[in-house]
Amino acid sequence: MSQSTIHRVEFKTNVVHINDVKQRDLARAKHLVAGHQPHGPNAKKHQHQRQQNCDGSSEIPVTDNGVTYLVNCGLGEPATNVSLLVDTGSSNIWVKDTSYQVTSTSTDTRKPFSIGYGSGSCSGTEYTDRLTLSKDLVVENQSIGVADKCDKMDGFDGIFGIGPVALTQNTMAPDASSPNGIATVMDNLKGQGKIQDECIGIGYAPTTDLNAASGTLCFGGADPSQYIGDLSYVPITSTSPASNYWGIDQSIMYGDTEIMVKCAGISDTGTTLILLPQDAFNCYQQQTGATLDPNTGLLTVTKAQYDQMKSMYFCVGDQKYEFIPNAQILCRNQSDSPDAITLAFMSMGDIQHDGLCFINGYAFLQRYYSVYDTANAQVGYAATKYTNATTN
Template sequence: MSQSTIHRVEFKTNVVHINDVKQRDLARAKHLVAGHQPHGPKAKKPQHPRKQDCDGSSEIPVTDNGVTYLVNCGLGEPATNVSLLVDTGSSNIWVKDTSYQVTSTSTDTRKPFSIGYGSGSCSGTEYTDRLTLSKDLVVENQSIGVADKCAQMDGFDGIFGCGPVDLTKDTMAPDASNPNGIATVMDNLKSRGEIKIECLGIGYAPTTELNAASGTLCFGGADPSQYTGDLNYVPITSTSPASQYWGIDQSITYGDMEIMAECAGISDTGTTLILLPQDAFNCYQQQTGATLDPNTGLLTVTQAQYDQMKSMYFCVGDQKYELIPNAQRLSRNQSDSPDAITLAFMSMGDIQNDGLCFINGYAFLQRYYSVYDTANAQVGYAATKYTYATTN
């Protein structure tokens, strides 16, 4: 069993222009609402919400690329460094074939794989290989998809899926040896005694620096040093398709006005913005006085309007999570002008349904520590020292 030492690695970053944000988030949301996998964390037997701390866990940092977050890993021996997008909405690890080098630890299983995403898909062949997360955290014989066909990706080499094992089902040809899907990184760490529980803690920090290491992944539980106050859990929602992912029930108020009644949605690291039902989005726009920018399709406000903005409150379980006005705006490094005030919200529009009404993307997750507990089918949030920061 490894000790609870924090393991860190270096990162690189990639900033995507603000004009790409809405299109990518809409494509991803459409894919998630369609329920692309008929399995998810709710398939695990739920228990009463309970706290899990980072006991016997390992932690590595992640980098903000302006739209998503990237983690640097090593594949093979000697290791080839790759930069992977952190995604809680999927569970496979895969890389472009041009980023993968066969070494002495690589095994071609000759099994085809195929995974669909909102912005495209990928397919290729499965390998098993050594995955190095840090010098002290190495996973042997990890399933790695090597894609010879994939959507265009700029600034990263593949996907680091952090979801539960159920989301790997149907990504490869049927195999009697893998009736429950392909073993994820968490599965392998747990089976080898590296962690005690399949639980992932994610902490981000808002930043305007383009190459800043601005977050950590904690394998095996939550890291108390990354949050302040209590870590509060809620069970995965029972409403589908949100229940297939890290789904929760939530309501939202702007100031003291409720703009979204309680409904089901998801917490998703693969989405940049906060997506709201159309009615809630319209109400938010009216309350802030924001207008739609014709170039980006996103809401913008003047400095005078921004100065009058109120806090939003995301009500999850019996807790309220506040987003101050600064947390409601996109980072300046994604705008054409550093003085532009673009808000981090968009409408689900026609793709919303009663089973997935909202998505808490990075704009929310940068301000709160989040925990994804597969073992107990629950999601946890906690405030951090950045919750009320005026960084954006």
């Protein structure tokens, strides 16, 4: 992949308080477990000829605010800049009506749309418009939901969904021309010849600098400069409802102890923590000696306990992805106390589903490069220079 084809845009980081993380993640998990779709990424597996190389990719940065990662985009011509939450668990792009300006490239389709999320919902009217991701990466006639009703969606202008097209089903009024859903940004980038392969690479960097860009989206494939060694892919799980998202089969070890047997779950940028089934969470708490903080509802350990913690191993396919003790804690800048050591795990609790037992959220994705390949219905992971960093 030629570095000259990669396009980056820099922007700032916003970090929110740790107290809000648990309830937001639980609400999202409940939505994902309940949100069964008739088709998942597997629906596209046989629609494209497999291509081994992802040439002509384009890259833009994403920023971590502790709960969401934001990407700056332009809508219309002249472009109005908006800050959108990056979400692998949905596939529509929408923006609040207060952040949207009608321009010469805007077309009101007069179709209503409505989308529910774990932490809120929105509804309004669909437009098609020019979407500018960078000066060299522009999408024409992209479906954009313009929301006149939106609740619990503070701190950003809208959602940038990068999930499979099936997740757009039932979000807009029925259309005979698009019975399988609304064309996603990935569909349009591919269809307009802007990318060769319909896959996206995501690299995040753990950071304590509130003014630094902390990640990159690579449209059209993986950026080899963002990871170390080889990418290892696994097919999307066949187990529902995880198969409706970027679902994988995984087991987890803590040291030499298996704390989670192999089961289906998802890789999700919209979740901050790593969510475990209740029995695995209990075992992890027992192994670490952690206690629940009454203020945050999250596990905490003392400095002495932290010093005795072991590495975890996320077993996906034939690979074991090591999670060192520092990777298992949240950034201490997000807490009221700089001495607090809060673990980045919580239980799925009562919302656990046999077909969606865990969620690998940002806490995991900050440490491993991930690739979401729509054409081949697979997820890939690779180590990065931050995998064993001690920045938290």
